[in-house]
Amino acid sequence: MKYWVIGALIVTTGIAASGLAIGGEYEHEYGERGERGEHEGYGYRYGFRRPDVAPVKYALYQQECGSCHFAYQPGLLPAASWWKLMDGLDDHFGENAELDADTGKQLRDYLTANAADHVSTGRSPGIVNSLRGSAPLRITDTLYFRRQHSEIPARMVKNNPQVGSFSRCDVCHAGADEGSYDEDSVRIPGMGRWED
Amino acid sequence: MMKIPVLITALLVGATSVGLHAESVTEVQNTYLARGAGPFVYDSGESLWNSRIYKERRCPDCHGPDLSQSGEHKRTHKPIEAMAPSVTPARYTDVRKVEKWFKRNCKWTLGRECTAQEKGDLLEYLKRF
Numbered sequence: 001m002k003y004w005v006i007g008a009l010i011v012t013t014g015i016a017a018s019g020l021a022i023g024g025e026y027e028h029e030y031g032e033r034g035e036r037g038e039h040e041g042y043g044y045r046y047g048f049r050r051p052d053v054a055p056v057k058y059a060l061y062q063q064e065c066g067s068c069h070f071a072y073q074p075g076l077l078p079a080a081s082w083w084k085l086m087d088g089l090d091d092h093f094g095e096n097a098e099l100d101a102d103t104g105k106q107l108r109d110y111l112t113a114n115a116a117d118h119v120s121t122g123r124s125p126g127i128v129n130s131l132r133g134s135a136p137l138r139i140t141d142t143l144y145f146r147r148q149h150s151e152i153p154a155r156m157v158k159n160n161p162q163v164g165s166f167s168r169c170d171v172c173h174a175g176a177d178e179g180s181y182d183e184d185s186v187r188i189p190g191m192g193r194w195e196d
Numbered sequence: 197m198m199k200i201p202v203l204i205t206a207l208l209v210g211a212t213s214v215g216l217h218a219e220s221v222t223e224v225q226n227t228y229l230a231r232g233a234g235p236f237v238y239d240s241g242e243s244l245w246n247s248r249i250y251k252e253r254r255c256p257d258c259h260g261p262d263l264s265q266s267g268e269h270k271r272t273h274k275p276i277e278a279m280a281p282s283v284t285p286a287r288y289t290d291v292r293k294v295e296k297w298f299k300r301n302c303k304w305t306l307g308r309e310c311t312a313q314e315k316g317d318l319l320e321y322l323k324r325f
Contacts, residue, residue: 068274094271096304100296164273 051179052122058110064103068095070169072139073179074114075124080135082111088137123181140166162189217281220288221323225316227291233312241321244314250307257305263325280325288319 053075056062065071074082086108089097099107116124123144130144139145149157149166157163163171170176174185225236245255258276260267264283267276277284288294298318302310310318 090303095269095274096300098296098300098303100292 050122052181053116053124053179054114054119054121055177055179060103061107061110064099064107068097069167070176072169074111075116075119075121075179076127076139077115077142078117078128078131078135079112079115080117081137082115083108084135085137086111122179138167156188156191160188160190217285217288218323220285221281221319224288224291224294225319228312228316231312233316236313236316236320238317238320238324240314241317241319244306244310244318245321247306250305253305255301255305263322279322281323282325288323 053073056066056071056073062071085092086104089099089104112118117128127142127144130142130147136142140149145166157166157172169181172186172188173181174187175182225234228234228236248254256267258267258269259279260276264278264280266278268274269276277287279287281288298310298315302308302314
């Protein structure tokens, strides 16, 4: 009798927990997108909005990472992903991007403190939920990212000579620099405004 | 009558700007001299620049055959500004930045870090453009 009660409890808790996890993802996916947040005081280009991820405000990061590619906000991946990335800079997606030890340490600290699993801003918790403990190296490999971009055909990005890759966030997301990935501000070069 | 002063001015401006660009490169080279390297040889720099000693890679693969033109990374297709100091002088004004890129690119292209002598030689070659 006792075992039956405990068993039932475990099963019920499991179902409740997975329900919560799924609920959490969709809450972030649909609930917080482009929500008005006048009281927050963020003056974004597209009116007063909460950022989808906290914008980069660290000059060293902007300079060291942003001189070669879009300076991806730390809130787009969990700390474990950033650590893996920082440990493998000698083969950074095919290129050597090694830093001196001092700079590497400062950037690592910044990435850790602002990683998706260490902040509660905008979409970061939703991204973490979608990972279920995994730590991909590419933002485009997160389930969250793939779900958000699943409707976009190859001709608009990969085969679009003006875009070429999903890694160039700011080419289509006009507010990407400010951490705004609002669907309404998407402009795909050569394709016009994105309507789904 | 008017043409001669104009020509002289043009020559002077030209000479000064070439001198200035080469000067910042020389300052970087001086840091390698201070480490016991030198004198730096144009031909050695040119031959290292064009050598293929690791994974079939050469500097011009990404920097392009013409140093006064921009190049493109052969793996990532990232655009790379021209190496010629006369075209992209800002490349050579920060010793730390030069060192950072020598470390990355010597390892990527040659499979090892470059010595102070090799860096000085490469700059001796690059600064003529």
